[in-house]
Amino acid sequence: MVAIYPGSFDPVTNGHLDIIKRSSKKFDKIIVTVLNNPSKKPMFTVQERIELLKEVTKDFGNVEIDCFSGLLVDYAKSKNVSIIIKGLRAVADFEYEFQMALLNSSLNKDLETFFLMTSNKYLFLSSSLVKEVAQFDGDISSLVPKIVEKAIFEKIRGV
Ligand code: PNS
Secondary structure, three states: OEEEEEEOOOOOOHHHHHHHHHHHOOOOEEEEEEEOOOOOOOOOOHHHHHHHHHHHOOOOOOEEEEEEOOOHHHHHHHOOOOEEEEEEOOHHHHHHHHHHHHHHHHHOOOOEEEEEEOOHHHOOOOHHHHHHHHHOOOOOOOOOOHHHHHHHHHHHHOO
């Protein structure tokens, strides 16, 4: 079975990687797909986010990286996939994720959202917090893969 793991991935963190790793063991294939949302002001372009994701997942044989715009249900349909993977952190994520899962299944009844509980050590982690810590030159080495850490600091320093 194939599942889609959608997100902004601006950029991918160790928390995302944990979800990718664990779900790739349970499904035949995982399509990690980056939302192209022109109304947001991301740190990384979609292409850069894709490159980082490709690099950090290169050892997984069954993970494909892609991007999409528009509705997730339409993207899932175009890929002929009916399972969405989401990572759930604390209680705060639940309400929004529950709302999205219900909305998506009301738009396409065949679509199911599978939630994976985020591992303990990544419960607090988010791309925005990582970027904030990095802005103030904090240590993000345990929060993101090495190449992502390098890419974030290059962006901040305007390299
Ligand atoms: O990493 P994020 O920002 O929490 O990911 C959110 C994402 C991309 C999964 C969600 O915003 C999404 O699916 N957007 C596509 C537009 C859509 O389908 N909206 C209606 C259902 S929420």
